[in-house]
Amino acid sequence: MLSQQLLKSCSICPRECRVNRIEGETGFCKIAGGIKVAKAFLHFWEEPCISGENGSGTVFFSGCNMGCVFCQNYEISQMRFGVFIDVNKLATIFLNLQSKGAHNINLVTPTIYVPYIVEAIDIARGKGLRIPIVYNTSSYEKPETIELLRGYVDIFLPDFKYFDDEIAKKYSNAPRYFEFASKSILKMFELVGDVVIENGIMKKGVIIRHLVLPMHTNDSIKILSWIRDNLKGRVMLSLMSQYYPMYRSKEFKEISRRITRREYQKVVNFVLENGLDYGYIQDKEAATDKYTPDFDLEGI
Numbered sequence: 468m469l470s471q472q473l474l475k476s477c478s479i480c481p482r483e484c485r486v487n488r489i490e491g492e493t494g495f496c497k498i499a500g501g502i503k504v505a506k507a508f509l510h511f512w513e514e515p516c517i518s519g520e521n522g523s524g525t526v527f528f529s530g531c532n533m534g535c536v537f538c539q540n541y542e543i544s545q546m547r548f549g550v551f552i553d554v555n556k557l558a559t560i561f562l563n564l565q566s567k568g569a570h571n572i573n574l575v576t577p578t579i580y581v582p583y584i585v586e587a588i589d590i591a592r593g594k595g596l597r598i599p600i601v602y603n604t605s606s607y608e609k610p611e612t613i614e615l616l617r618g619y620v621d622i623f624l625p626d627f628k629y630f631d632d633e634i635a636k637k638y639s640n641a642p643r644y645f646e647f648a649s650k651s652i653l654k655m656f657e658l659v660g661d662v663v664i665e666n667g668i669m670k671k672g673v674i675i676r677h678l679v680l681p682m683h684t685n686d687s688i689k690i691l692s693w694i695r696d697n698l699k700g701r702v703m704l705s706l707m708s709q710y711y712p713m714y715r716s717k718e719f720k721e722i723s724r725r726i727t728r729r730e731y732q733k734v735v736n737f738v739l740e741n742g743l744d745y746g747y748i749q750d751k752e753a754a755t756d757k758y759t760p761d762f763d764l765e766g767i
Contacts, residue, residue, distance in 0.1 A: 471489060473581075474487070474489050474582060475488075475490075477494060478609075479579060479612050480532040480607060480608065480612065481607055481608070481641075481647045482494060482495045482532060495534075496531060497530060497547060498530035498579055501551040501583075502551065502552050502556075502557055502580055502583050503529035503549040503550065504526060504527065504528055504549050504557070504767055505528070505529050505542075505548055505549035506526075506527045506761075506763065506765050506766060507525065507526045507527070507766030508525060508564075508765050508766050509521065509522030509524060510523045510524075510525035510573060511523075513525075513624075514624075514669075514674060514703075514746075514747055515747070516664055516667060516668055517570070517573065517674070519667065519668045521567075522569055523570060523601065524561070524572045526557075526561075526564075527540070527543055527575045528549075528575060528577055529549030530543075531545065532578050532607055533605045534639055535605075536714060536715040536719060536722075537712060537716040538713065538714050539711065539713055539714075539759045540576070543762050544576060548762055549762075550764060550767060552767065555590060557583065557584070557587035558590035559591075561596050562591055562594060562595065563766065564766070565597070569598060571598050571599040572596070572599070572601065573603055573624075574603055576605070577602060577604065578604055578605070578607070578608060582615070584619075585619055599621035600621050601622040601624055602620040602623050603624040604623070604625050605625075605626050605628065605639075606627055606644075606647070606648035607639075607644055608651035609647065610650050610654040612651075613654040614654065617658050620658065620659065621671050622659065622670075622672060622673070623655035623658070623672075623673045623674075624676065625651070625655060625673070626675075627648055627652065627675050627677050627694070628644065628648070628677075628678065629644050629648075629690070630645050630690050630693070631689070632644065632645060632646075634683065637719075638719070638722070649693060649697075652675065656702060659671050659672055659673060660672070661701055662701075672703065673698075673701075673703070674746060675694060675698070675702055675703070676705045677706055678707045679707065679710060680710055680722055680726070681710065681721060681722050681725065681726045681727075681730065683721075683722075684730050684734050687734045687737075691704075691738060691743060692741075695742070699741075703745055703746035704738065704744075704745065704747070705746050705747045706746075706747065706749060707749045708731045708749045708750065708751050710725060710726055712724060712725070726751075731751050
């Protein structure tokens with residue numbers, strides 16, 4: 468199996484820990500063999516073209532290859548709350564979400580599980596899965612891993628967090644983040660192409676998310692400049708103001724608060740002045756903790 472081969476010396480993400488996850492060894496993500504999940508439900512808080520009226524069939528995976536000090540989902544990403552399931556159970560979860568009317572299957576923090584996800588999609592498609600697959604990622608990815616998703620993922624929903632490597636290392640322990648994220652996002656676009664929306668619901672394409680951090684608007688503008696120069700008009704942008712100091716963020720004075728209206732408006736102005744308004748600009752008032760669901764094993 469693909470999973471057995473790739474996880475015996477794990478190099479799925481940029482960290483390339485080379486541990487044998489099948490035999491129980493763990494690397495940075497602290498997840499050995501198997502799939503660990505925390506929740507599967509109809510999610511209504513994604514971008515409108517993802518959630519629609521029926522909701523996005525969202526699966527929250529446990530563990531993460533990032534170490535974000537401000538993670539809103541730290542209970543599952545850093546504390547790794549969840550239960551282990553196999554690929555057949557994951558396929559069943561996909562089908563159950565489809566039967567509830569989900570517009571898509573939304574895989575949240577899926578990077579370390581890519582080989583299993585591919586197998587589960589194959590199983591589920593053999594049993595009637597037909598809705599689009601959304602890959603919802605931090606973008607600390609290898610293009611080679613994204614290539615494994617060709618023909619499996621219809622919509623990529625990547626975060627694009629940092630331009631400056633020192634900031635990426637400080638807040639996410641993610642060396643060479645921009646290098647890997649930029650190459651992987653270009654690979655995502657290569658796989659799925661231009662945005663396709665039918666009756667208000669996205670069927671194919673890329674939405675790049677960027678979360679504006681306090682005191683780091685210049686880094687945001689560098690990220691947005693890269694998007695303008697490389698993918699303007701080909702992908703959608705989702706500019707987010709919802710930063711809320713959680714988890715370990717209070718250890719860092721400069722990010723221990725929400726962004727100000729002035730900070731956010733500076734970034735919004737850049738978006739509008741550079742024709743990057745194909746997508747969504749979140750209201751400043753979105754900076755609350757309401758976007759963090761209860762991780763209660765629903766749907767597992």
